[in-house]
Amino acid sequence: MASGSESGTGRVTLTDVARLAGVSRSAASFALNGRTDLRISEETVARVRDAAEELGYSPNTTAKTLRTGRSGTVALVSDFIGTTSFANSMVRGALQALRDADALLYTVETEGDRAAEARVLQNLLNRDVDGFIYASMFTRRVEVPAVIERAPVVLLNCVSPDDSVPAVVPDERAAGEAAAAALLNAGHRDRIWFVGTFQAGVTGGAAWHGWSPLALTERLAGIRTALHAAGVELAGTLPIERDWDIANGRASVARLLASSTPSALICVNDAVAVGAYQALQDAGLHVPGDVSVVGFDGSPLTEAVVPTLTSLALPHEELGRVAARMLLEDPSAPRTERIPMPLVAGASIAAPAGIR
Amino acid sequence: MASGSESGTGRVTLTDVARLAGVSRSAASFALNGRTDLRISEETVARVRDAAEELGYSPNTTAKTLRTGRSGTVALVSDFIGTTSFANSMVRGALQALRDADALLYTVETEGDRAAEARVLQNLLNRDVDGFIYASMFTRRVEVPAVIERAPVVLLNCVSPDDSVPAVVPDERAAGEAAAAALLNAGHRDRIWFVGTFQAGVTGGAAWHGWSPLALTERLAGIRTALHAAGVELAGTLPIERDWDIANGRASVARLLASSTPSALICVNDAVAVGAYQALQDAGLHVPGDVSVVGFDGSPLTEAVVPTLTSLALPHEELGRVAARMLLEDPSAPRTERIPMPLVAGASIAAPAGIR
Incomplete structure (x- = not known):
């Protein structure tokens, strides 16, 4: 692997250097950049530099800033x-x-x-x-x-x-934790559902180009982490059809309500949460008296619904x-x-x- | 006025040239640009060119495209x-x-x-x-x-x-006419209010820099024109406090509902219309069964409300x-x-x- 590149692009990366030197990527970076404000031994610096030389690593951005x-x-x-x-x-x-x-x-x-x-x-x-x-x-x-x-x-x-x-x-994982914490703090312990996963093999509509959003996996991971730490588990995840929009959010939550009444819905974004409001209203359920809802994005949609939607805002x-x-x-x-x-x-x- | 500039910037404009030559601004433009696809007499072309020379008019954009x-x-x-x-x-x-x-x-x-x-x-x-x-x-x-x-x-x-x-x-005036026509076509003839004027001396909140939006005057002019052609007049215009946002739209319509029930509300933008929905709901009135609502902008807010909002979209x-x-x-x-x-x-x- 000495001459290979992890990313498969043919370019030797800092990760390759760090691996050969047996140090973290951060330590390798600091060593190569001559940072003196961090405790890195002379020996480590030498090892990283040797590894960089051996692999022919050329930091693309150090020369010209x-x-x-x-x-x-x-x-x-x-x-x-x-x-x-x-x-x-x-x-x-x-x-x-x-x-x-x-x-x-x-x-x-x-x-x-x-x-x-x-x-x-x-x-x-x-x-x-x-x-x-x-x-x-x-x-x-x-x-x-x-x-x-x-x-x-x-x-x-x-x-x-x-x-x-x-x-x-954005710190999507921490936002997921914060969304779960807001519900836990209000006393929710069970029947907490997540709305907005994709069905197997589907990664959104045509606009998505098959790109898989990190927001989904990281928000969900943060939610599970925070709930788990409180001894709580998600009741389940609700897939949506294609895009994270109002119509698909409404349809997804309507399917759930046909068989079950949640205590709280954590929606993957604000548009899906607005759809959830609509499905809840169709079923005669009130937000937040019957069901609590939280979204992500902090978009203008949060102000357009009654009651206003609590959301983790994209900065x-x-x-x-x-x-x-x-x-x-x-x-x-x-x-x-x-x-x-x-x-x-x-x-x-x-x-x-x-x-x- | 031969050496003056209408706009007061010291620059001689095409309008100045057209006025001195006694022709329309378009005709002056076509004459100076040598357009042959329009019927402009040689005599007119000569008169416009003389006027341009007399005023020292220099078309800023003809030389280099x-x-x-x-x-x-x-x-x-x-x-x-x-x-x-x-x-x-x-x-x-x-x-x-x-x-x-x-x-x-x-x-x-x-x-x-x-x-x-x-x-x-x-x-x-x-x-x-x-x-x-x-x-x-x-x-x-x-x-x-x-x-x-x-x-x-x-x-x-x-x-x-x-x-x-x-x-x-955007063709704001035509959009105003279209908004009024949509209500007229549905049978509305009276108690049609416009929501979103400014109070005297006020032109929006801090974000507006004192700029006066053409959208307001032109949308309102189009509305009045279309209504007038049908023998109908606005019941009145409702001012909003500062910005065209949901909270101010809600407050403005709530003030109206304290004394009067409208047949239809034409709101200056979608956010004000969403505020109108909220005020109507607070008063126990339904859209569109009790009151029809139309907005402008065609923003994502139109899909966030129930029922969805009819709006003239900014292109x-x-x-x-x-x-x-x-x-x-x-x-x-x-x-x-x-x-x-x-x-x-x-x-x-x-x-x-x-x-x-």
């Missing part, structure tokens, strides 16, 4: 700008940070077309952009195009297969701001920043009703 | 990117059109700060951008910074004081696409393109209930 920027331009390359509209606050956050540094932003949308992406990335490189923010409109793992690794890159709302590229993502603007700052400052140390998702308190959680 | 583009880059300069999130589909539309032309887009957000705007515009000009799309997140009149008139400019979702700069805006993506195409093709002929706002049919309009 924006501190020595040449063109004063950064490119934000994303799959979709308009699909999930409120994710655009990421662009806003990035623009704010870049304006402070008098840097200009190119905005590029690929719509998931890899050929178009390659062409536009080459065009940007020909213009000597100082760095790339490579963004996804929902949190997922991406194959970072090799061509942009010629310049500093920070991933926004996505991560690379081996976490070797600096990234900024889009902060994500964009942190990614841009990371790029401006020094993206050479691979790390994944997880930005907290604040709880936006609505009026959709109450003490559980008695068993019916 | 993107057909002879040098850098393959365009800049979209807007006041706010993230505030009204779903307006970002304008950026998406522009990106699609530019990608077809292999042009790259700089995205710039000024947050309404004129000093920051001037700095970034100069920076962009130094980079030889081929043209500017100058955008507002809500439809309004803007003072176009003189510096960007050195390159071709198309206004997106805004218009210049004298309409001398090419612009693409954001189309606005962006048309603006970019206009810039790419030939922005030299000043014209204002009004893009239709399609009616998104919900279930919020029905025949009027009897007088209570």
Whole structure:
């Protein structure tokens, strides 16, 4: 494996170096970047450097950072700008940070077309952009195009297969824990359902391009962790048909209500939660008196329903701001920043009703 | 007035030329641009050219169009990117059109700060951008910074004081007419109220920067025109406190319901309409059985309420696409393109209930 690359792209990654040196990826990064503020022995530093040399590891981002920027331009390359509209606050956050540094932003949308992406990335490189923010409109793992690794890159709302590229993502797992904690604190102990898994082999509708959202697995993992710590288990998970939208949320919850009355519903996003409200209303059940509901995203939908929906908010603007700052400052140390998702308190959680 | 400028900016406009020549602004534009596909007499052309010479009129955009583009880059300069999130589909539309032309887009957000705007515009000009799309997140009149008139400019979702700069805006007036027509077709003849005017001297909350939205005046004008043609008049207009949001819509309609029951509510946007739903529900009134409701924007909120809200949709993506195409093709002929706002049919309009 000495000459191989874990990610299969032919590029030797920091993970390969760390493995050969027998240290953590973070320690390898710190060693190669000469960080003196961390306790890493001289011996470890030497071992990491030997491993890097043996593998021919070339840290793509250490040589040229924006501190020595040449063109004063950064490119934000994303799959979709308009699909999930409120994710655009990421662009806003990035623009704010870049304006402070008098840097200009190119905005590029690929719509998931890899050929178009390659062409536009080459065009940007020909213009000597100082760095790339490579963004996804929902949190997922991406194959970072090799061509942009010629310049500093920070991933926004996505991560690379081996976490070797600096990234900024929402802390989805902690948000899952917070959603469960909100219900536990209100006294819920059983009949807590999760709404919004996919059926086997399905990963959303056409807009999803077969991409699997990390939000689903990480939110669900956080929920299970927090419940389990309290000696509670999910009653079950309810799949939705295709997209996480209002109609599918309503249909999914209606199927549950035909046979069972939940104590609380944790919905994978706000749109599914709005659908849940509608199904509950159709069944003559009240939120939160009969059933508590919590969502994720913190979208404008939370204010559109009565009672207002409690939700864990995607920190889009902060994500964009942190990614841009990371790029401006020094993206050479691979790390994944997880930005907290604040709880936006609505009026959709109450003490559980008695068993019916 | 021969040397004066109507807009007071010191720049001689096409309107000034047209007035001196005694022709319409369109005719003046066509004459100066040598259009042969329109019936303009040689005598008129000569008169317009004499007037232009006398006034020292210099058409800012005729000399260099993107057909002879040098850098393959365009800049979209807007006041706010993230505030009204779903307006970002304008950026998406522009990106699609530019990608077809292999042009790259700089995205710039000024947050309404004129000093920051001037700095970034100069920076962009130094980079030889081929043209500017100058955008507002809500439809309004803007003072176009003189510096960007050195390159071709198309206004997106805004218009210049004298309409001398090419612009693409939603057809707000026609949308107002369509909203009124939907109610008239359902049989409404009286007790039709408009919700969402501002009280005297107030033009929205802090986010509005004192900008007066054209959407309000034009939507209302269209509503009055269509009603008047059917021999019907608005029962009245209901002011809202500051912003066009759910809470203010709810409060405004609650004040009306304390003294009167409407037959239909035309709400200035979807958020105000959602607030109207809530106030009606609080009063024990049903939509649409007791009161019909129609909104504007076609936002995701329309699907979040029961019954779904009928709304006139802002064609954001189309606005962006048309603006970019206009810039790419030939922005030299000043014209204002009004893009239709399609009616998104919900279930919020029905025949009027009897007088209570």
